[in-house]
Amino acid sequence: MAVPQSRSVWSRILDVASLAATPLAPSHYLELVSPLRATHTLNARVEAVHDEGDGTRTLTLRPGRGFRSHRAGQYVRVGAAINGRVVTRTFSISSSPDRRDGCIAITVKATPDGKLSRFLVHDVRPGAYLTIAQAQGSFVQPEGAPVRPLFVTAGSGITPVMSMIRTFVARGTMPDAVHVHYARTGETALFATELASVAAAHPRYRYVLVTTREGHGARARFDRAALDALVPDWQSREAWACGPQGMLDAVEACFAAAGRAQHLHLEAFHAKLAPRDAKATGGRVRFGLSRADVEANGQTSLLEVAEAAGIQAAHGCRMGICHSCDVTMVSGCVRDLRTGAEVNEPGIRVQICVHAAAGNVDLAL
Amino acid sequence: MTFPIVMNPETRDRFGAEIDAVQRDINASLGDRDRRYIKRMIAIQRGLAVAGRLTIYASLPLLPTGLPFLAVIGLGSFTLGIAKILENMEIGHNIIHGQWDWMNDPSINSSTWEWDNVCPADQWKHSHNVVHHTWTNVMGRDRDVGYEILRVNPTQPWHPAALGQPVYNALLALLFQWGVAVHDIDIGGMKSGKTTWEQERVKLRGVARKAAKQLTKDYVLWPLLAGPFFLYVIGANAFANMMRNVWSYMIIFCGHFPDGVHHFTEADVAEETRSGWQLRQTLGSCNIEGGALFHVLSGNLSHQIEHHLFPDMPSNRYPEAARRVRAICARYGVPYNSGSLTRQFGTTLRTIFRLALPGGGGERLARA
Numbered sequence: 001m002a003v004p005q006s007r008s009v010w011s012r013i014l015d016v017a018s019l020a021a022t023p024l025a026p027s028h029y030l031e032l033v034s035p036l037r038a039t040h041t042l043n044a045r046v047e048a049v050h051d052e053g054d055g056t057r058t059l060t061l062r063p064g065r066g067f068r069s070h071r072a073g074q075y076v077r078v079g080a081a082i083n084g085r086v087v088t089r090t091f092s093i094s095s096s097p098d099r100r101d102g103c104i105a106i107t108v109k110a111t112p113d114g115k116l117s118r119f120l121v122h123d124v125r126p127g128a129y130l131t132i133a134q135a136q137g138s139f140v141q142p143e144g145a146p147v148r149p150l151f152v153t154a155g156s157g158i159t160p161v162m163s164m165i166r167t168f169v170a171r172g173t174m175p176d177a178v179h180v181h182y183a184r185t186g187e188t189a190l191f192a193t194e195l196a197s198v199a200a201a202h203p204r205y206r207y208v209l210v211t212t213r214e215g216h217g218a219r220a221r222f223d224r225a226a227l228d229a230l231v232p233d234w235q236s237r238e239a240w241a242c243g244p245q246g247m248l249d250a251v252e253a254c255f256a257a258a259g260r261a262q263h264l265h266l267e268a269f270h271a272k273l274a275p276r277d278a279k280a281t282g283g284r285v286r287f288g289l290s291r292a293d294v295e296a297n298g299q300t301s302l303l304e305v306a307e308a309a310g311i312q313a314a315h316g317c318r319m320g321i322c323h324s325c326d327v328t329m330v331s332g333c334v335r336d337l338r339t340g341a342e343v344n345e346p347g348i349r350v351q352i353c354v355h356a357a358a359g360n361v362d363l364a365l
Numbered sequence: 366m367t368f369p370i371v372m373n374p375e376t377r378d379r380f381g382a383e384i385d386a387v388q389r390d391i392n393a394s395l396g397d398r399d400r401r402y403i404k405r406m407i408a409i410q411r412g413l414a415v416a417g418r419l420t421i422y423a424s425l426p427l428l429p430t431g432l433p434f435l436a437v438i439g440l441g442s443f444t445l446g447i448a449k450i451l452e453n454m455e456i457g458h459n460i461i462h463g464q465w466d467w468m469n470d471p472s473i474n475s476s477t478w479e480w481d482n483v484c485p486a487d488q489w490k491h492s493h494n495v496v497h498h499t500w501t502n503v504m505g506r507d508r509d510v511g512y513e514i515l516r517v518n519p520t521q522p523w524h525p526a527a528l529g530q531p532v533y534n535a536l537l538a539l540l541f542q543w544g545v546a547v548h549d550i551d552i553g554g555m556k557s558g559k560t561t562w563e564q565e566r567v568k569l570r571g572v573a574r575k576a577a578k579q580l581t582k583d584y585v586l587w588p589l590l591a592g593p594f595f596l597y598v599i600g601a602n603a604f605a606n607m608m609r610n611v612w613s614y615m616i617i618f619c620g621h622f623p624d625g626v627h628h629f630t631e632a633d634v635a636e637e638t639r640s641g642w643q644l645r646q647t648l649g650s651c652n653i654e655g656g657a658l659f660h661v662l663s664g665n666l667s668h669q670i671e672h673h674l675f676p677d678m679p680s681n682r683y684p685e686a687a688r689r690v691r692a693i694c695a696r697y698g699v700p701y702n703s704g705s706l707t708r709q710f711g712t713t714l715r716t717i718f719r720l721a722l723p724g725g726g727g728e729r730l731a732r733a
């Protein structure tokens with residue numbers, strides 16, 4: 001067969017080209033002239049920004065060549081350098097994978113302590129490049145047999161569901177669906193206009209907007225009674241819920257009580273940051289790869305903590321100069337014993353010989 | 366081999382605290398400007414590498430013209446040489462030190478960076494970042510003192526083999542990357558039983574694997590592109606590699622071997638505190654003076670003292686750190702060894718030649 005053969009010739013050519021660029025890859029050079037063609041890393045260009053009001057903005061991104069399309073409902077990891085430091089967070093994709101131009105959209109709400117969300121909403125301009133990763137997540141519609149979905153969303157938790165609804169519209173496969181969305185006011189409800197017109201054009205899609213600040217009274221918060229009233233047949237539907245943790249807990253409890261837990265799909269907002277507490281000293285340290293979980297104080301370096309727990313941790317100078325001891329911090333907060341500065345960025349590499357726990361820490365060691 | 370200044374522990378701790386403050390201030394001010402610096406440096410370096418290689422091919426049609434051909438191929442290999450120098454020094458050496466890890470950028474990180482050099486980055490991290498930077502100038506511990514083949518300090522016992530020093534030195538300069546590549550192989554340690562042949566063989570295999578790729582690139586693949594003229598490309602690439610070798614050898618030898626630098630015994634560092642370590646780094650390192658371009662080409666190792674005090678501080682900040690460190694040293698009366706390239710390299714060469722012969726201690730002391 002011609003196709004696989006030509007590919008193997010091509011991949012052999014690529015191998016040789018890589019050797020000519022060793023220790024880098026040709027992609028490192030290509031990236032300088034055409035960031036979207038890089039293969040050693042995945043970039044995306046901001047094509048357009050659209051303010052949705054209420055500190056929320058939709059960014060249209062053109063992903064680099066290597067990006068595989070997403071499934072409606074999935075999220076993508078986005079990174080940008082802020083004050084020189086790369087910060088990455090995950091955002092649900094709000095656009096349909098069927099978009100003709102190959103772009104994806106994320107809709108971001110600036111949160112007060114959200115470094116990246118504030119940057120994306122206030123500072124980023126069209127033409128800027130961000131790093132992304134492949135889309136991930138299992139908050140998706142089942143392939144194959146259509147279901148009768150119930151969507152329960154709140155605030156910017158509507159984004160993954162938006163991608164699903166846009167996909168139904170684009171493919172002409174709108175199922176019998178009910179969508180209950182909670183927003184503070186009618187004006188701040190994300191995508192309200194678009195969804196109203198979708199509802200007008202697709203009688204099978206019912207859009208229920210509940211405003212929590214405008215006197216919906218007893219039905220303003222999610223609970224069993226409100227759900228019974230709004231969607232009487234909810235027990236015969238497959239449900240997808242996305243929003244703040246409080247709402248998700250309520251939805252989960254309601255479905256569990258009705259014995260329908262297996263018909264509920266949940267998506268929480270991602271990346272809860274560990275609190276950065278100037279007074280916190282010590283905490284529980286989890287060494288995930290070594291299956292150890294120990295208590296540590298705020299003065300003992302994590303290297304010593306690991307060694308006391310019987311873990312052989314790689315190290316060199318033990319004084320913060322050689323970086324042999326760097327370990328990825330999965331989550332948590334540590335303090336630099338030299339400067340007293342706290343670090344709580346998930347995924348950052350920590351020199352464990354000069355950092356101590358400042359709260360609970362989860363290390364990839 | 367005692368400390369050239371007498372400092373009581375309290376004064377020394379105050380000295381150390383002032384040095385720490387320099388690091389704290391600069392680290393706290395790192396930001397976008399610094400990120401732009403390293404990103405631009407990387408882009409310039411990659412651009413120069415491509416330009417150099419293309420210029421080498423562009424010279425081939427000029428072959429019959431003689432002199433113009435030589436000029437163009439010379440320009441090409443010189444450009445490639447500069448690219449390799451930037452790649453190894455201002456970019457590679459410094460990234461591998463973790464100077465840019467604060468950016469949390471997976472593509473510019475000490476844990477994953479590999480450089481254009483036959484020495485694998487992980488072995489370099491051990492021999493250089495760990496051994497040399499921790500044990501700087503401690504006789505018997507710092508294997509960078511004379512690289513175990515040169516006698517650079519009169520307290521090292523003389524052996525007839527030292528007579529060949531001027532020759533070894535020249536060879537080391539030309540083949541510096543190979544010297545660096547096998548430097549982590551601990552022959553002394555094998556004799557004393559600290560390590561075994563099995564352990565060292567793993568490292569050698571790593572060097573061989575890396576070297577095979579490097580050699581294939583510069584001496585097979587790129588030359589093949591020139592078809593029948595491959596020999597010229599081999600020559601040009603060899604020139605670029607050698608140029609990088611000699612330059613990095615020179616800069617690195619100026620870091621710890623010029624006159625006035627201090628060496629220490631294991632006893633000196635037995636109970637060393639952090640400020641003692643800082644003082645030793647200052648006394649054991651030498652700076653080279655020059656313009657901005659010179660500093661960049663030296664990978665800012667011309668600020669060797671600051672590099673040893675702050676090994677993971679981004680190199681573009683060393684000039685600023687140097688002004689403050691120099692002022693602190695002046696106030697505490699700590700010798701700050703800084704001189705022109707001619708002075709630093711000249712005295713280094715003189716030492717290597719003089720110590721090829723027995724003795725050398727008295728004269729050296731008289732000079733110091």
Ligand code: FES
Pocket residue numbers: 315316317318319320321322323324325326351352353354
């Ligand atoms: S062991 Fe050297 S930096 Fe931690």
